[in-house]
Amino acid sequence: MPKVGMEPMRRKALVDAALRVIGDHGSLSVTMSEIARKAGVSPALAHHYFGSKEQLLIETIRSLLKQLRDDAVTALKAAPTPRARLSAVISVSFHADQFAPQTIAAWLAFYAEAQRSEETRRFLVIYARRLRSNLLANLKPLCPVDVAEHIAEGVAAMIDGLYIRQSLGSTPIGAEASIALTEDYVTIQLDRHPASLSEAGAAPSSGLSGHLLPEGRRESEPKHRKDI
Amino acid sequence: MPKVGMEPMRRKALVDAALRVIGDHGSLSVTMSEIARKAGVSPALAHHYFGSKEQLLIETIRSLLKQLRDDAVTALKAAPTPRARLSAVISVSFHADQFAPQTIAAWLAFYAEAQRSEETRRFLVIYARRLRSNLLANLKPLCPVDVAEHIAEGVAAMIDGLYIRQSLGSTPIGAEASIALTEDYVTIQLDRHPASLSEAGAAPSSGLSGHLLPEGRRESEPKHRKDI
DNA sequence: TAATTTTGATTGACTGATCAATCAACAAAA
DNA sequence: TTTTGTTGATTGATCAGTCAATCAAAATTA
Numbered sequence: 001m002p003k004v005g006m007e008p009m010r011r012k013a014l015v016d017a018a019l020r021v022i023g024d025h026g027s028l029s030v031t032m033s034e035i036a037r038k039a040g041v042s043p044a045l046a047h048h049y050f051g052s053k054e055q056l057l058i059e060t061i062r063s064l065l066k067q068l069r070d071d072a073v074t075a076l077k078a079a080p081t082p083r084a085r086l087s088a089v090i091s092v093s094f095h096a097d098q099f100a101p102q103t104i105a106a107w108l109a110f111y112a113e114a115q116r117s118e119e120t121r122r123f124l125v126i127y128a129r130r131l132r133s134n135l136l137a138n139l140k141p142l143c144p145v146d147v148a149e150h151i152a153e154g155v156a157a158m159i160d161g162l163y164i165r166q167s168l169g170s171t172p173i174g175a176e177a178s179i180a181l182t183e184d185y186v187t188i189q190l191d192r193h194p195a196s197l198s199e200a201g202a203a204p205s206s207g208l209s210g211h212l213l214p215e216g217r218r219e220s221e222p223k224h225r226k227d228i
Numbered sequence: 229m230p231k232v233g234m235e236p237m238r239r240k241a242l243v244d245a246a247l248r249v250i251g252d253h254g255s256l257s258v259t260m261s262e263i264a265r266k267a268g269v270s271p272a273l274a275h276h277y278f279g280s281k282e283q284l285l286i287e288t289i290r291s292l293l294k295q296l297r298d299d300a301v302t303a304l305k306a307a308p309t310p311r312a313r314l315s316a317v318i319s320v321s322f323h324a325d326q327f328a329p330q331t332i333a334a335w336l337a338f339y340a341e342a343q344r345s346e347e348t349r350r351f352l353v354i355y356a357r358r359l360r361s362n363l364l365a366n367l368k369p370l371c372p373v374d375v376a377e378h379i380a381e382g383v384a385a386m387i388d389g390l391y392i393r394q395s396l397g398s399t400p401i402g403a404e405a406s407i408a409l410t411e412d413y414v415t416i417q418l419d420r421h422p423a424s425l426s427e428a429g430a431a432p433s434s435g436l437s438g439h440l441l442p443e444g445r446r447e448s449e450p451k452h453r454k455d456i
Numbered sequence: 457t458a459a460t461t462t463t464g465a466t467t468g469a470c471t472g473a474t475c476a477a478t479c480a481a482c483a484a485a486a
Numbered sequence: 487t488t489t490t491g492t493t494g495a496t497t498g499a500t501c502a503g504t505c506a507a508t509c510a511a512a513a514t515t516a
Contacts, residue, residue, distance in 0.1 A: 004485060006491060026343020029257060031475060042493050047477060105343050111392060112340040115254020115333050125398040132399070153401060154386065154409050161389025164339060170353040171360070173381060181382050188416055232511065234465060259501060270467050275503060 007049065011059070013039040014046055018060040023102025028057060028109045054117070061110050061123050068098060068127070072134065082138040083190075089134045090182045093159045094175040104167045131156050139190075147193040151186065158182050235277065239287070241267040242274055246288040251330025256285060256337045282345070289338050289351050296326060296355070300362065310366040311418075317362045318410045321387050322403040332395045359384050367418075375421040379414065386410050 017039035021030045032053055036043040050056040075088040097103060114121040132152050139148035162178045165171075173181070245267035249258045260281055264271040278284040303316040325331060342349040360380050367376035390406045393399075401409070 004490060010491085027340060032477090033475075043476085044478085044493055045491080048492080051477095053476065108336075108340050108343070111395065112255060112336050114396060115336070121396065124396055128393065128396060128398060150409070150412075153405075154413065157389030157393055157409070158382065158385050159389065160392045161385035161387065164388045164392055165356065165385055167339065168342060168349060168352055168356060170349075170356060177381075181378070181385070184378075185382065185413065188420060192416060232464065238465085260503085261501080269465095271502085272467055272504085273465080276466080279503095281502065 010039070010041065010045065011049055014041070014049065014056060015060050015063050018056055019064065019106055020102065022060065022109055023100075023106045026105040026109060028113050032056075054119075057113070058117075058119050058123075061120060064103075064106065064110070065123055065127055068092070069130070071095065071098070072130075076134070082141045085138040086135065086186055087183065089131070089138070090155070090159070090179055090186070093131075094162070094178045094182075096175075099163075099166065099175045099178075101167075101169070104163055107163065108167050128156070131159070142190055142195050143193045144195075147189070151189045154189070155182060155186060158185060238267070238269060238273065239277055242269070242277065242284060243287050243291050246284055247292065247334055248330065250288065250337055251328075251334045254333040254337060256341050260284075282347075285341070286345075286347050286351075289348060292331075292334065292338070293351055293355055296320070297358070299323065299326070300358075304362070310369045313366040314363065314414055315411065317359070317366070318383070318387070318407055318414070321359075322390070322406045322410075324403075327391075327394065327403050327406075329395075329397070332391055335391065336395050356384070359387070370418055370423050371421045372423075375417070379417045382417070383410060383414060386413060 014035060018030075018035045021035050021038055022028060025034075031043075032046050033043045035056070036046045039046070046056060050059065071092045072089065075092045076085055079085040079088040092098070110120055111124060114124050135152040135155055136148055139151055142148070143151070159182060162173070162181070165173075166178075242263060246258075246263045249263050249266055250256060253262075259271075260274050261271045263284070264274045267274070274284060278287065299320045300317065303320045304313055307313040307316040320326070338348055339352060342352050363380040363383055364376055367379055370376070371379070387410060390401070390409070393401075394406070
């Protein structure tokens with residue numbers, strides 16, 4: 001029953017299947033056959049559309065990152081104040097899809113892969129920068145710049161750490177407790193270092209930082225890179 | 229030049245080689261041949277002594293954990309007060325050997341492996357519990373118990389998170405900055421919640437918590453498990 | 457001491473399984 | 487008939503694990 005216009009559907013099915021298989025297996029050492037089977041097609045077709053296993057894996061992490069970005073954009077648009085946006089960033093990190101064991105396992109597998117694959121590392125660096133940028137943009141109106149950077153590092157580390165601890169499945173502090181822990185960190189840090197007058201009114205109108213919007217390239221980066 | 233009594237030397241050489249190869253490669257997908265070559269023996273010998281690749285890998289993570297424990301014991305013995313012991317725990321986590329890129333890469337690889345290997349997960353859970361236990365034991369004299377648990381979770385998450393962020397190699401905050409960030413978290417949390425009178429004098433005499441000393445089994449755990 | 461047997465250490469060569477990747481061929485739509 | 491989708495069969499490479507054989511030290515015996 002082959003029709004024309006199958007390509008986008010097949011690609012999506014294969015990427016989704018790859019994500020599920022990787023999440024279940026907890027590793028990138030999964031076979032094209034298994035992915036293809038889960039997607040309901042033959043292994044040969046996976047190669048036909050993606051050319052190589054590596055390419056399919058790249059598309060898979062790209063999709064993982066896109067999902068996270070979309071969630072973040074939605075949550076940030078609904079938050080009116082910098083402080084609310086900070087909470088939105090934290091909340092999104094621990095919400096449902098992202099904090100599911102399989103998704104966490106997939107993230108972890110990609111972190112490991114980043115040690116070998118330049119392309120994979122690039123994507124994870126983008127995630128790290130985006131998180132930092134989102135935090136920083138909304139911290140700056142609330143405290144001095146150097147303090148904002150300090151807090152941003154701390155929050156980002158805590159989020160990633162809670163992820164990795166969750167991956168072990170022992171002492172499972174849930175999503176709510178994770179959010180509470182991170183929020184508490186932000187709160188007490190901000191209490192310590194109240195905003196200076198000069199930066200109190202400098203909040204950007206949209207609250208969406210540069211890294212979130214479809215972005216023009218920053219000067220220091222190489223060009224000819226496909227955006228996620 | 230075969231002599232008698234080679235076994236312990238060969239085992240150590242192979243485990244060390246495995247750690248180096250895994251660290252360089254950033255993955256457990258390394259061949260027995262490569263490990264054996266780095267150890268200066270034939271692949272067959274590695275199988276002869278360890279029986280299987282999995283077993284060699286298990287011994288490898290065991291050695292990684294032992295190294296960390298030894299460092300912690302040394303540092304804790306030299307620290308006189310609970311607060312100093314907290315600093316020691318933090319400091320050890322980021323010190324030299326442990327924070328080297330290859331070592332971090334190896335840890336990460338084992339975290340990923342833990343998704344599949346029950347045995348590997350067990351070791352990482354032990355690490356997590358030990359860290360938590362060390363923190364908790366030295367926090368309890370300094371603040372209320374429930375707060376101590378809260379802080380311990382936060383510190384542990386932050387340490388692990390700083391590790392994983394370090395593994396990406398982007399925005400490399402160094403060991404010192406990582407220590408400062410974590411110390412700062414402990415300090416402001418303790419400032420917030422001063423010790424209640426009832427627990428002020430309850431510090432254990434040695435400061436070495438149960439998880440650190442060669443330990444009797446806790447009741448809730450399965451028996452017949454070799455200790456690390 | 458000299459001759460031997462035993463034992464542990466070590467390897468090269470081989471096997472069987474797995475898997476990514478390829479290709480020739482076919483089916484259905486355009 | 488050309489284009490797009492699809493697969494079964496196959497290939498070539500990689501690897502964990504096995505095995506029989508070798509070698510040298512130690513133990514035993516003569």
